Amino acid sequence: MKLFYLNEHKSCYNYARCVQEGFQYYIFDEGLEHEEELQNDCILFVLKGSLRLSCNEFQFTISEGKMVFVCRESLFSTYSLEKCEVVVALFEGGIWPCQKVSFSELFHLRDVIEYRMEPLEIKDRLYRFLELLECYLKDGANCIHFHEIKIKELFWSMRFYYSKKELAGFFYMIIGRSQDFRNKVLNNYKRCKTVKELASTCGISLSAFKRQFLAEFGKPPAVWMEEQLVREIKYKLSVTDIPLGSIVYELNFSSLAHFSRFCKRCLGCSPKEWREQIKSESKTP
Numbered sequence: 510m511k512l513f514y515l516n517e518h519k520s521c522y523n524y525a526r527c528v529q530e531g532f533q534y535y536i537f538d539e540g541l542e543h544e545e546e547l548q549n550d551c552i553l554f555v556l557k558g559s560l561r562l563s564c565n566e567f568q569f570t571i572s573e574g575k576m577v578f579v580c581r582e583s584l585f586s587t588y589s590l591e592k593c594e595v596v597v598a599l600f601e602g603g604i605w606p607c608q609k610v611s612f613s614e615l616f617h618l619r620d621v622i623e624y625r626m627e628p629l630e631i632k633d634r635l636y637r638f639l640e641l642l643e644c645y646l647k648d649g650a651n652c653i654h655f656h657e658i659k660i661k662e663l664f665w666s667m668r669f670y671y672s673k674k675e676l677a678g679f680f681y682m683i684i685g686r687s688q689d690f691r692n693k694v695l696n697n698y699k700r701c702k703t704v705k706e707l708a709s710t711c712g713i714s715l716s717a718f719k720r721q722f723l724a725e726f727g728k729p730p731a732v733w734m735e736e737q738l739v740r741e742i743k744y745k746l747s748v749t750d751i752p753l754g755s756i757v758y759e760l761n762f763s764s765l766a767h768f769s770r771f772c773k774r775c776l777g778c779s780p781k782e783w784r785e786q787i788k789s790e791s792k793t794p
Contacts, residue, residue, distance in 0.1 A: 512648050523653045531656025533597045534646040537589040544586035544749075549599040550683060551579045552663075554631060554639055558593030562586070563748045565740040567626040574636070575628035580682040582699050584744045596639050596646075600660055602683060602692045612684045618677035619684055619727075629679050635666045685725050694722070698737060702761060704730045739775045746780055747787045753780055 518524050530549060537543070537560065553562070559572040564585035571577050579585055581601065602612075631639065642659060667676060677684060685691035693711045701707040707730065708718035722730040738760065745756050753765060762768040772780045 510644070510648055512650060515649055518649070518652060521652070524651055530600050530660065531598075531653070532642060532646060532659060533599070534643055535593075535595045535597065537587070537593040537595060539589050539591050541589045542586065543588075544584075547579055547581050547583050547585065549601055550581045551600075552598040553577050553579060554596040554598070556594045556596060556636075556639060556643065558589065558591045560590055560593050560595075561588045563744065564626060566743045566747075568747075569627070571628045574631050576631050577626065577628045578679050578682070581695055584741060584748075586748055594643075596643060598660065598663055602688055612680065612688055613686055615673055615677040615680070615684050616686050618674060619681065622674070622678050622681060624678070624681045627678075629671075629675065632670045634670050635663075638662065638666050687721070687725060690721055690725055694726075698734060701734075704734065707734070735775070742772065742776070742780070743783075746784045756780070 512518065537558070553571070554576045555571050555573055557573055559570055561568070561570050562577065562585065564579055564583055570590065645655070645659075671679075683691065683695070690711070694707070697710045698707055701710055704719070705715055708715045711718060713721065719730060722733070726733050741760065742756070745751055745759075751759075753768070757765050757768045760768075762771065769779050772778065772783065776783050778786070
């Protein structure tokens with residue numbers, strides 16, 4: 510259906526030509542590969558078709574009627590196994606319209622959940638919301654305020670029709686006691702080489718930062734930062750054909766020898782051996 514006065518909408522400074530927070534609609538042809546590093550948190554809804562998704566160390570197929578959450582600063586790629594229709598929601602940290610199910614209220618459930626990045630069913634009411642949203646997006650309804658309202662409506666739908674345990678498992682990576690602190694860490698850790706630098710970026714003394722980090726993430730910041738680096742290395746070695754020298758440069762290792770020593774300590778083998786092992790496994794029926 511055609512929007513009335515579309516040119517008036519487009520001339521408004523609130524009309525988003527490139528959506529930073531809100532929704533995007535895509536059609537992926539069969540065999541299409543797509544790769545990017547997310548700047549926002551993201552929910553990927555597959556309305557039709559199926560695709561293979563690789564994110565950090567996780568690889569799986571997400572089929573029609575399923576959705577998956579991808580945390581900001583994640584490296585991920587998709588490969589369309591057939592023609593797909595996809596809606597993507599972009600946001601930062603969750604926009605809960607109800608304080609009774611904010612991320613801080615779900616924090617205690619982290620202890621009883623073993624996190625595995627897995628697709629979740631798009632339930633009937635949420636699917637209807639997405640179908641109407643798809644129509645709006647196709648028609649060119651791209652006002653920033655419209656997207657803000659629809660993001661809130663999305664979280665209302667998830668609040669209404671998903672259990673707290675389902676929500677805690679789905680949004681596991683961004684659930685925290687202090688959402689502001691968690692957001693600061695997630696937004697800045699990749700740009701910081703040391704815990705001291707990250708603490709300074711977050712505007713907190715080093716000792717206070719370490720205490721709050723341990724309470725929020727359940728492990729020391731140095732351990733957590735190394736784990737994130739290992740995940741990124743696994744992705745780059747497993748999913749891409751980036752030369753090892755380029756990975757060394759991108760991840761700020763001082764030399765290829767330094768990078769190899771790090772991989773042997775954290776992966777149990779050299780980066781070349783890890784890449785060959787993954788390729789060998791992918792060829793196995």
